[in-house]
Amino acid sequence: AQKITQTQPGMFVQEKEAVTLDCTYDTSDPSYGLFWYKQPSSGEMIFLIYQGSYDQQNATEGRYSLNFQKARKSANLVISASQLGDSAMYFCAMREGLRDSGGSNYKLTFGKGTLLTVNP
Amino acid sequence: DSGVTQTPKHLITATGQRVTLRCSPRSGDLSVYWYQQSLDQGLQFLIQYYNGEERAKGNILERFSAQQFPDLHSELNLSSLELGDSALYFCASSAGQPVSPLHFGNGTRLTVT
Numbered sequence: 121a122q123k124i125t126q127t128q129p130g131m132f133v134q135e136k137e138a139v140t141l142d143c144t145y146d147t148s149d150p151s152y153g154l155f156w157y158k159q160p161s162s163g164e165m166i167f168l169i170y171q172g173s174y175d176q177q178n179a180t181e182g183r184y185s186l187n188f189q190k191a192r193k194s195a196n197l198v199i200s201a202s203q204l205g206d207s208a209m210y211f212c213a214m215r216e217g218l219r220d221s222g223g224s225n226y227k228l229t230f231g232k233g234t235l236l237t238v239n240p
Numbered sequence: 241d242s243g244v245t246q247t248p249k250h251l252i253t254a255t256g257q258r259v260t261l262r263c264s265p266r267s268g269d270l271s272v273y274w275y276q277q278s279l280d281q282g283l284q285f286l287i288q289y290y291n292g293e294e295r296a297k298g299n300i301l302e303r304f305s306a307q308q309f310p311d312l313h314s315e316l317n318l319s320s321l322e323l324g325d326s327a328l329y330f331c332a333s334s335a336g337q338p339v340s341p342l343h344f345g346n347g348t349r350l351t352v353t
Binding site for chain 1: 242271273282285288298330332334336337339340341342343344349
């Protein structure tokens with residue numbers, strides 16, 4: 121089974137509108153973290169936002185916010201007031217085993233991504 | 241700028257050849273991760289090093305190997321290259337805390353002809 125599922129291969133949004141990119145995850149670990157990354161056409165991977173499984177509040181970073189629904193195992197990224205520069209591939213990723221003693225293996229498992237296009 | 245440096249940016253080589261990709265992590269980061277990104281497989285974790293020691297292995301082929309040196313830079317060696325090895329190879333580093341994100345380099349685009 122896939123650990124991270126992004127069901128929207130592509131999304132379109134009008135400039136200045138908000139858009140939600142879906143992400144569901146699968147883990148039996150009680151301690152995990154969820155990350156969102158942006159990959160523009162130039163190819164670099166840009167970290168956007170982080171949500172820990174024990175965080176009481178939804179994470180926010182500027183125009184980015186995370187709609188974290190733990191019981192549903194979803195961590196959707198909300199981008200408010202979309203800009204043309206937001207057009208990119210967006211990846212959801214998960215890190216498990218955050219409380220493993222002595223652990224320094226903090227690899228991320230990525231979803232397949234959602235291609236967001238912002239229209240003027 | 242993530243602070244992670246990868247060289248070269250592009251590499252074109254023939255099947256059967258061997259190449260070395262190089263990565264310098266952000267200053268102070270002890271962990272280095274290697275990922276392969278291809279259209280069909282997406283972003284796949286290959287291997288992780290922490291302060292010179294291998295810590296985790298993912299879907300890394302036996303033809304591939306890596307190491308992290310005392311100065312913390314890392315190299316990914318790809319040998320007996322096949323057409324299917326053509327991909328974007330990323331190196332990432334992190335501060336080593338559970339909440340620390342991975343900071344990615346700009347990648348090396350490998351084309352095997």
